[in-house]
Amino acid sequence: MSHIAEAARRRTFAIISHPDAGKTTLTENLLLAGGAIRAAGEVAARGAQRRTRSDWMKIERDRGISVSASVMTFEYSDLVFNLLDTPGHEDFSEDTYRTLTAADCAVMVLDAAKGIEPQTLKLFEVCRMRDIPIITFINKMDREALEPIELLDEVQDKLQLDTAPLYWPAASGQRFAGMKDLTTGEFCQFDRRPGEPPHIGPATRIPGSDEDLIGKLDDHVYAELVEGVEMVTGLLPKFDEEAFKAGNMTPVVFGSALRHFGVAELLNTLRDFAPAPRVQKAERKGQVISVQPSDSDVSGFVFKIQANMDPNHRDRVAFLRLCSGEFKRGMRLKSATGKQLNIHNPLMFLAQDREIAETAYAGDVIGVPNHGQLRVGDSLSESGEIQFAGIPNFAPELLRRARVKDPMKAKHLRKALESLAEEGVTQLFKPAIGSDMIVGAVGQLQFEVMIERVAAEYGLEVVFEMAPYNVARWMACDDPAKLEEFLDRNKSASGTDLDGAPVYLAKNAWDVGYAQEKNPSIRFTATKERSL
Ligand code: G4P
Numbered sequence: 001m002s003h004i005a006e007a008a009r010r011r012t013f014a015i016i017s018h019p020d021a022g023k024t025t026l027t028e029n030l031l032l033a034g035g036a037i038r039a040a041g042e043v044a045a046r047g048a049q050r051r052t053r054s055d056w057m058k059i060e061r062d063r064g065i066s067v068s069a070s071v072m073t074f075e076y077s078d079l080v081f082n083l084l085d086t087p088g089h090e091d092f093s094e095d096t097y098r099t100l101t102a103a104d105c106a107v108m109v110l111d112a113a114k115g116i117e118p119q120t121l122k123l124f125e126v127c128r129m130r131d132i133p134i135i136t137f138i139n140k141m142d143r144e145a146l147e148p149i150e151l152l153d154e155v156q157d158k159l160q161l162d163t164a165p166l167y168w169p170a171a172s173g174q175r176f177a178g179m180k181d182l183t184t185g186e187f188c189q190f191d192r193r194p195g196e197p198p199h200i201g202p203a204t205r206i207p208g209s210d211e212d213l214i215g216k217l218d219d220h221v222y223a224e225l226v227e228g229v230e231m232v233t234g235l236l237p238k239f240d241e242e243a244f245k246a247g248n249m250t251p252v253v254f255g256s257a258l259r260h261f262g263v264a265e266l267l268n269t270l271r272d273f274a275p276a277p278r279v280q281k282a283e284r285k286g287q288v289i290s291v292q293p294s295d296s297d298v299s300g301f302v303f304k305i306q307a308n309m310d311p312n313h314r315d316r317v318a319f320l321r322l323c324s325g326e327f328k329r330g331m332r333l334k335s336a337t338g339k340q341l342n343i344h345n346p347l348m349f350l351a352q353d354r355e356i357a358e359t360a361y362a363g364d365v366i367g368v369p370n371h372g373q374l375r376v377g378d379s380l381s382e383s384g385e386i387q388f389a390g391i392p393n394f395a396p397e398l399l400r401r402a403r404v405k406d407p408m409k410a411k412h413l414r415k416a417l418e419s420l421a422e423e424g425v426t427q428l429f430k431p432a433i434g435s436d437m438i439v440g441a442v443g444q445l446q447f448e449v450m451i452e453r454v455a456a457e458y459g460l461e462v463v464f465e466m467a468p469y470n471v472a473r474w475m476a477c478d479d480p481a482k483l484e485e486f487l488d489r490n491k492s493a494s495g496t497d498l499d500g501a502p503v504y505l506a507k508n509a510w511d512v513g514y515a516q517e518k519n520p521s522i523r524f525t526a527t528k529e530r531s532l
Contacts, residue, residue, distance in 0.1 A: 003326035004294040006326070007277050007361045007363055008293070010080050010362065010363025011104070011105065011271070011276070011363070012082040012084065012103055012321075012364075012365070013082070013270065014086050014099055014103040015027060015083070016086060016106050016109070016124065017110070017123075018120045021109045022140060022257045026139065026266075027085070030083065030263060030267055031072060033200065034075075035075075036074030036076075036350070070099075070304065070306065070365075071083070071349040071365040071367075072350065076267060076271065085099070095304055095425050096442075098394075098424065102301075105132060105134070106123075106133070107135050107266065108120060108124065108135070110139065111139060112139060112145030112148075112151065112254070113143060115151050116154050121159070129527075131246060133245050133246075133274070134247070135250060135253070135269055135274070136250045136253070137266050138255070139255060139256065140257075141169055141172050141176050141179075141190075141262070142172075142173065142190070142258065143172065148228065162236075162237060163236060163249070164237060164240070164250070165232055165236065165251075165252040166239060168228050168232055169228075170222075171224060175221055176256075177217050178203065182233065185207075186205040188204070188261075188262070189204045198258075203262070210229075241273060251269060253266045276363070277362040278293075282323075282389060285385060289386075293324055294362075296324070298322070298326065299325060299379065299381035299383075300321050300323050300366075301379045302318045302321075303319055304318075305319070305374065305375070305422070305424055307457075315371060316374070317368065317370075318367070320380060322366065323388070326359060326360075328358070329343070329344065329357060330343065333380035334381065334383070334384030335379055336379060336386065336387040339378065341368065341370060341373065341374070343366075345369055346360065347366060347368075348365075348366055348367075376422075394526065395472050395527065396427055396441050396442055396472060397442050398440065398442070398447070399440050400438070400440075400441075400466070401436050401437065401438055401464070401468075402438070404460050404461065410435070412458060412460055413437065417437055417439060417454075418498065421498045425446060426446050427440040429496065429505065430496050431494070431495040431505060432487070433491050438472075438505070450464075470508055471506045471507070471508060471509055472505055473512055473525060474504075474527075475487075475522055475525075476523045486519055486522055501528060504524055
């Protein structure tokens with residue numbers, strides 16, 4: 001198969017949700033539905049690939065690399081699905097945001113009893129920034145849920161996203177009976193199977209018209225369903241694939257991830273509508289270009305770095321999202337800034353395993369083991385001429401001053417913090433005055449992880465204290481002299497990030513607003529796109 005046809009069958013997506021909405025349960029059940037794992041949790045043995053796998057295990061042992069499953073690849077219906085794991089819960093970090101930059105589509109999981117929650121909203125905003133199409137899965141229908149129409153209204157109001165239900169549920173909680181497929185008219189039956197493991201696979205369908213359901217559903221549930229279907233088909237627009245692909249409309253599937261209901265239907269919705277790898281904007285020799293998945297120059301960008309868990313090895317794995325061409329093991333890729341790398345042991349990630357990738361195509365994600373040369377936002381290509389746009393840094397929500405307990409070790413601490421910041425999970429700012437090290441993170445947990453890692457990997461005891469600033473904003477101005485002047489006047493409230501880019505360090509959001517008002521030509525931004 002040509003690399004063009006291979007790219008066309010890739011579907012790269014992520015799942016976004018608020019903690020506890022059921023992302024983990026849904027991930028596992030999608031893998032079950034896709035046949036990537038077995039119910040017992042066993043990967044199907046694939047003899048031919050044994051050898052490459054053991055190759056990898058040897059490398060893992062020799063170099064001490066250990067990588068969690070950040071990408072899960074599985075084949076279903078002649079398509080190759082790459083499910084990108086967005087760390088949830090307290091792990092929520094810049095990584096979570098940036099993983100979305102590598103996805104072509106997202107599944108938004110909502111808890112049917114809760115609707116849109118704060119983290120769903122934040123993640124949704126990132127999807128919106130990049131016009132990533134979203135499929136909505138309303139989970140936990142086996143529990144008492146809000147009225148489905150209320151849930152859709154909330155999506156419409158809070159996210160400004162048109163909703164197009166592909167299914168409509170029949171009640172919820174104890175009375176949950178299933179859902180009607182609004183496209184075919186069939187009814188997908190929820191098989192309760194008390195005390196038994198759920199049935200894996202698509203729901204049993206009752207064909208025919210609503211009347212065929214009389215006697216099969218509780219009278220009240222039936223009446224509610226008929227009324228609900230009449231209302232939504234009258235009120236809501238029909239699913240429009242173009243509006244979905246533009247990020248303006250979301251198809252909605254209901255279900256219960258825990259009971260494996262609606263999961264195969266969700267996977268089929270992904271199969272039918274999730275877009276193939278997108279065209280990516282980039283720069284080549286000063287020109288803005290569109291990189292097509294069909295282009296023959298192999299290219300991709302690094303959206304995540306994972307450090308080694310073993311403190312004796314400093315190796316890292318960079319996650320490279322491929323955007324074009326046919327990647328082959330052993331290939332030499334270059335960055336526009338002159339970095340060069342022979343990729344001998346590219347990893348691909350299966351549901352519960354990893355293998356050496358012999359080939360990979362646009363849409364795929366490969367892990368590139370390296371000694372720290374690669375940074376988040378780096379673009380790699382065969383030609384070395386491509387720099388992708390839009391791998392953003394996000395302004396941290398928490399700033400702390402880092403101090404090492406042994407003052408003689410301040411330099412060592414700076415090195416440690418720099419190398420952790422290079423992984424892209426946290427940020428390090430250097431105020432214009434003084435020698436403070438200001439660390440920024442999206443969540444509190446990042447600081448706790450850092451304390452442990454700095455101790456384990458660098459043997460230093462770090463303390464994070466309240467910082468004199470609470471907000472960081474990047475600054476940009478078309479007139480460099482104006483920016484210089486501002487920085488000069490505001491030395492005590494400015495600094496630089498790891499790349500030397502100017503940052504405004506403010507006490508609060510009000511200060512930022514004030515500075516913006518007084519300096520209209522300067523842009524104070526909460527995201528920094530990697531400059532071209
Ligand atoms: P997350 O990754 O989004 O944080 O959510 P996770 O899948 O861990 O699910 C959070 C809780 O919700 C879990 O219960 C899980 O079993 C439950 N859950 C997920 N999907 C459904 C569903 O469709 N129906 C029902 N009734 N529950 C669901 P827990 O008690 O926190 O954990 P556990 O002890 O069951 O593992």
